[in-house]
Amino acid sequence: MAHAGKIVTVEEDMPALLDAFDMPLLLIDGFTVERANAAARRLLGTYVEGEDLRLAIRHPDATGLLSGSGEGSAQLGGLGDPERRWEMEVRPLGQSRRLVRLIDHSQAAAAERMRTDFVANASHELRTPLATLMGFIETLEEANGTNDAAIRMRFLGIMGGEARRMQRLIDDLMSLSRIEADRYVRPRESIDLASTVRVACAEIEAGGIAGGRLRLTLPDSPLLARADSSQISQLIHNIVGNALKYGREGGEVKVTLQADDGSALLLVEDEGEGISRDHLPRLTERFYRVDAGRSRAVGGTGLGLAIVKHIVERHRGRLDIASTPGIGTRVSVVLPRDAEIL
Amino acid sequence: MATVPNIRSADFDLAELRRLVAEMGGLAEAAIDDAVAALTHRDTESAAAIVKADQRIDALEAEVERRVVRLIGLRADQPDELREILAALKIAGVVERMGDYAKNIAKRVPLLVEARGIEPLAILPAMARATSEIVHAALDTFAARDAEAAVRVAQSDARVDDFYNSLFRALLTYMMENPHNITASAHLLFIAKNLERIGDHATNVAEMVYFAATGEQMGERTRGIDTLTDGN
Numbered sequence: 001m002a003h004a005g006k007i008v009t010v011e012e013d014m015p016a017l018l019d020a021f022d023m024p025l026l027l028i029d030g031f032t033v034e035r036a037n038a039a040a041r042r043l044l045g046t047y048v049e050g051e052d053l054r055l056a057i058r059h060p061d062a063t064g065l066l067s068g069s070g071e072g073s074a075q076l077g078g079l080g081d082p083e084r085r086w087e088m089e090v091r092p093l094g095q096s097r098r099l100v101r102l103i104d105h106s107q108a109a110a111a112e113r114m115r116t117d118f119v120a121n122a123s124h125e126l127r128t129p130l131a132t133l134m135g136f137i138e139t140l141e142e143a144n145g146t147n148d149a150a151i152r153m154r155f156l157g158i159m160g161g162e163a164r165r166m167q168r169l170i171d172d173l174m175s176l177s178r179i180e181a182d183r184y185v186r187p188r189e190s191i192d193l194a195s196t197v198r199v200a201c202a203e204i205e206a207g208g209i210a211g212g213r214l215r216l217t218l219p220d221s222p223l224l225a226r227a228d229s230s231q232i233s234q235l236i237h238n239i240v241g242n243a244l245k246y247g248r249e250g251g252e253v254k255v256t257l258q259a260d261d262g263s264a265l266l267l268v269e270d271e272g273e274g275i276s277r278d279h280l281p282r283l284t285e286r287f288y289r290v291d292a293g294r295s296r297a298v299g300g301t302g303l304g305l306a307i308v309k310h311i312v313e314r315h316r317g318r319l320d321i322a323s324t325p326g327i328g329t330r331v332s333v334v335l336p337r338d339a340e341i342l
Numbered sequence: 343m344a345t346v347p348n349i350r351s352a353d354f355d356l357a358e359l360r361r362l363v364a365e366m367g368g369l370a371e372a373a374i375d376d377a378v379a380a381l382t383h384r385d386t387e388s389a390a391a392i393v394k395a396d397q398r399i400d401a402l403e404a405e406v407e408r409r410v411v412r413l414i415g416l417r418a419d420q421p422d423e424l425r426e427i428l429a430a431l432k433i434a435g436v437v438e439r440m441g442d443y444a445k446n447i448a449k450r451v452p453l454l455v456e457a458r459g460i461e462p463l464a465i466l467p468a469m470a471r472a473t474s475e476i477v478h479a480a481l482d483t484f485a486a487r488d489a490e491a492a493v494r495v496a497q498s499d500a501r502v503d504d505f506y507n508s509l510f511r512a513l514l515t516y517m518m519e520n521p522h523n524i525t526a527s528a529h530l531l532f533i534a535k536n537l538e539r540i541g542d543h544a545t546n547v548a549e550m551v552y553f554a555a556t557g558e559q560m561g562e563r564t565r566g567i568d569t570l571t572d573g574n
Contacts, residue, residue, distance in 0.1 A: 031361075047486040052361045055485035058368025077375070082475055 024102040027093070028053050031066060034097070043079060043102065053100065062088050071098070075105075085109045121287040125169055125302065129162035165299060172303040176286075179231065179310040187315060190338055191229045192222040193264050197257050200236035209244055210253075217256040223264050224338040227315055232335075235311045236266075238304040239331050243270035245298045247328065259337070263317075266333045274325040283321060284309040308333075355416070356423060359409050360484075363430050366402045366437045367481040369395065371474060373444035374540060378470035380451050381533065382463075389451035392444065399441035406434040422557075429554035433484060436543045436550070440477065443536040443543075450529045463530060465512065466537075469505035473537045473544075476502060480544040480551070489555035495548040496560060502541030509534045 018025050018037035024044070027035040031052045041048065044056040054063050061074040065088065073089040084106040091099050136155045198218060204210050236255075243253040247270030256267040275283070279290045287302040289295040295302060312319040315335050323329040373392050380389040410431045417423045476498055483492040513527045513534070552560045 045482065045486050045488075047488070051485065052357060052364075054361055054368075055364040056482075058364050058371060058481060058485075060365075060368050060372050063365055063368055082471060082478070 023104070026053060026100040026102075027097065028066075028100055029097050040102065057088065065090055066100075081106075118286060121302075122173065125287060126166060129166045129169075132162045133159050165301075168299070169301045169303070172301045172307060175234065176303060176307055176310060179307065179314060183310070183314055185314075187226050187228040187231075189226070189229065190224050191227050191232070193225050193227070193232065193266070193335070194218045194221075194223045194257055196227075196229055196232050197236055197255065197266065200233045201240065201255060203233075204237065204240055204244070209241070211250075213244065213247075213251065213253050214240070215252050215254045217254070217258075219258060223257065223259055225264055225315075225335050226338055227335065228311075231311045231314070235308050235333065238308050239268045239333070242304060243268050243272075243329070243331070245300070246270065247272040251328075260334070262337055264335045264337050266335070267330065268332075269328060269330045271328045274327055274329050275321075275323040276325055277323075280321060280323065284319070355409065355413055356426065359406065359413065359427065359430050362402055362406050362409070363434050363437065364481065364485060366399050366406070366434055366441070367477075367484070369399050369402070370437050370440040370444065371477055371481065373399070373441055373448075374470065374474050374477060374537075377444045377447040377451075378467060378537075380448055381454065382467055384451065384455045386452045386455065389448040392448035396441050396445040399438055403434050403438040406431060425557060426554045429550040433547050433550050436546045440540050440543050443540050447533050447536050450533055453529055454526060456526075465505070465509055466530065466533065469502065469509065469534065469537055472501050472505055473541050476541055477544045477547075480547040483548055483551045487551065487555050489552045492548040492551040492555070493560060496545045496552075499541050499545040502538055506534055506538040 014027070015035060015037075018027070018035060021037060022039050024040035024042075025037045026033050026040050026048070031054055033048045033051055033053050033056075036044065036048050048056045054066055057063075057066075057076070057079065059074070059076045059079075062076055065072055065074045071090050071092050073087055076086045076088055077084070079086050079102070084104065085108075087103040087105055089101040089103065091101075093099050136159045140152060140155055198216065201210075201214055201216055205212075205214060240253060240255060247253055251271035253271075254267070254269045256265075256269075258265050258267075275290055279288075282288045283290075284305045286306045289300070289302055309319055312333055312335075317333055317335040320332045320334075321329065322332075373395065376388060376392050379385070380392065410427055413427050414424065417427065476495060479491070479495045479498070482488075483495055510531065513531045517524045517527045549560045552558075
């Protein structure tokens, strides 16, 4: 009120005001478009201003909504890109004027599709070992006497393996959901990454799958970072485990930790067939497998790298996977060091 | 409409005419999308609804004709407007045909309920998407009176033709492999042909838009290779 000389009516500011929204907005009088904001002009074409809106948005539900009671909303497809889904909302503004909002629901639709895909994949992954288990149980029920002892032992061995695979899968699903749940909570404790890597690699060696193939290069002094030590340990287990499983038999797996400016760099390099370029962008998707048969044969759940990605994200770090077919794969994880987080 | 000053009643009638044609277009677009969705989901109920909804398109076409006759009388001295009125009439006719083709696809849905596992069926939704895109684009050029965009739309019809030609060959092979597939394959071939005709009609819409805007006929359009050597 102090600047009485500079009264600007809302009417004059309207175009700028409407343009400031990145959602398509149209001001209509009757059915004629008085004003379309920049987003609406991009979606429908610049000609819409001054035209009947029903020429541009021809979906029968939209026509019905505009011609009907004057307000409400309708779901539309096929505006702009045919894959996109829109909600059109009409609200009255004064006597004959109305505001039309177009709300983009494409992302929600895509997220919904991903969610159903995930449920379908997870159910499939859980059902496969279960089917094996049940088949063997039925066979064992029919087997008789001590003559079948050798077969029984072999079957029980397979059953044990399948049951453990299901257990691993359920463990992985649970840790994935736990990591996702604390996605926005930064880790508080300050840990020494060098000793975490040393301990995790010792555990892997003790597990028996490494067979003396691990080559560790760690810094002499502690490398502090704000991190969740159990998650970092899981990350090392998953990455190094992959390198051992998919690397050439007897080939070395080099694990290097070093300080790099304000961050800590963990490198895991294997010698193996590597991964072709097409697969690289999708490696961290849940249940994505380069070679499904082989992954199951080595006991993979299809969730290892998805878990790694979520752990790295929670620690505000960066994950890079580079691979040269025929030579090997190199996974690098950059984590911010303690000083930087503070 | 009272807030728009100096509007002549004939202007208003032409706008209303264009609005009716756009409404027909919207119904035809929805009919095409819904018919193909009904086909892929084997949804006979929705197919029956599409067949019934076509009456509305027919009724709108009759309304367009009635208004055109009246407008021609009123605007006989305005060549530009007459051209637009005639184009609207012709587009209404073409859109009515598109609606019929969509209806025809819907009518075949009950006959295909049992046809599972026919591989070429997987290509139809992609062809249908390409067809809807071109229909939508053609009606957009009509709404925008955009002659340049109309030329681009007319050229893009080749994509739908290419789809038709590849489906034609795939379905023929399928019929030859197993005589049991012939009935279903023949229906699918008709459906593909319907989509191909819808694409052609979308091109006709674009040509009409071009004519209304420029007063000239659009030149020979670039086509995909035709299945029939003498064209259609």
